Amino acid sequence: MKSIIVVLVASVTSCASAAARPVTAPPPETIAPGVTLLRGDMLPMRGPDGNTVVFEAPEGLVVIDTGRHAWHSDAILALAAARGKPVATIVNTHWHLDHSSGNGRIKAAHPGARLYATAAVDRALADGGFLARNLVAQRPRLEDPDVSAAEKDEIEIFVQTMAERESLRPDVVVGKGGLRRLAGRKLDLRVTDRAVTEADIWIYDRRTGVAVVGDLVTLPAPFFETACPDQWRAALDEVWAVPFRSAIPGHGEPMSRVQFDTYRGAFNAFMDCVTSDAAPQQCAAGWQAGVASLLGDERMRRMALGYAEYYVDMLRANGGRSSECRPGPG
Ligand SMILES: [Zn+2]
Numbered sequence: 001m002k003s004i005i006v007v008l009v010a011s012v013t014s015c016a017s018a019a020a021r022p023v024t025a026p027p028p029e030t031i032a033p034g035v036t037l038l039r040g041d042m043l044p045m046r047g048p049d050g051n052t053v054v055f056e057a058p059e060g061l062v063v064i065d066t067g068r069h070a071w072h073s074d075a076i077l078a079l080a081a082a083r084g085k086p087v088a089t090i091v092n093t094h095w096h097l098d099h100s101s102g103n104g105r106i107k108a109a110h111p112g113a114r115l116y117a118t119a120a121v122d123r124a125l126a127d128g129g130f131l132a133r134n135l136v137a138q139r140p141r142l143e144d145p146d147v148s149a150a151e152k153d154e155i156e157i158f159v160q161t162m163a164e165r166e167s168l169r170p171d172v173v174v175g176k177g178g179l180r181r182l183a184g185r186k187l188d189l190r191v192t193d194r195a196v197t198e199a200d201i202w203i204y205d206r207r208t209g210v211a212v213v214g215d216l217v218t219l220p221a222p223f224f225e226t227a228c229p230d231q232w233r234a235a236l237d238e239v240w241a242v243p244f245r246s247a248i249p250g251h252g253e254p255m256s257r258v259q260f261d262t263y264r265g266a267f268n269a270f271m272d273c274v275t276s277d278a279a280p281q282q283c284a285a286g287w288q289a290g291v292a293s294l295l296g297d298e299r300m301r302r303m304a305l306g307y308a309e310y311y312v313d314m315l316r317a318n319g320g321r322s323s324e325c326r327p328g329p330g
Helices: 070-083 103-109 120-125 130-143 149-163 229-241 257-274 280-290 298-316
Strands: 029-032 035-038 052-057 060-064 087-091 114-117 178-182 185-191 201-205 210-218 246-251
Touching (some): 029 246, 060 070, 229 257, 246 257
Parallel strands (some): 087 114
Antiparallel strands (some): 029 035, 178 185
């Protein structure tokens, strides 16, 4: 019944049955004046879409993350059409494909859009890198009769994104954090020294108090495939140190400060458990209990437990971090 997770590139196989739900674009939700959330979904048997946050700026829209599926990027394009504004800027919080596969479709419709991201994607795309390796591993599964049609559909999306991989590379490499003017609107871009990936971006908007934190916060569980958990903890502390009012996670609902701190506490407790001798089930149960107030329905509670247990073993096999986590320059 264990979840086998390759969420970053293609598929989630869990004990859930295939989706009977119709797939529709997420409706836009205003979370602050001039700031709109398009929720990423997490459908059974499908890879997730990360949340998208859109800032209205004098020169067009600033789109934070672009999802994986066409229905998600369609929602971004529909929002731009409804506002009568071009997408001027895209920011990828990190290179995981549930946040960046839509780049190509957005850019095709809005050729003036410039992508801001860290250079971490270059290593993931390079020979032997995470994405390059997974492409080699996933491609034969398209011919495997035991792989479901939904999963093959997800793998096709991955293969297609890799065929257009230049759309994942930044037009503007964000090397260090600071206040930037994006499409004429000031936004504070912060860059992590490792965390979810080798370098992630999170955004603090002083004007509205909104922090867009990408997968530093992810429910039902953090996705640790490319993580350096020690630096991830430090990044959560850095977010906590800014006076945000609302944090928008990479997956899940907008959070108050209290809710963010609940997540931060559960994350730290989970990593403390991973680096102890406790049984994986105990660490997973602790995670599920720690974020209980942030999880929605029974399916989310089950997924929290399944993912957390899976990650205990994965992290322990690599000394408490992912195999992608490299020592820093210091
Ligand atoms: Zn994600």
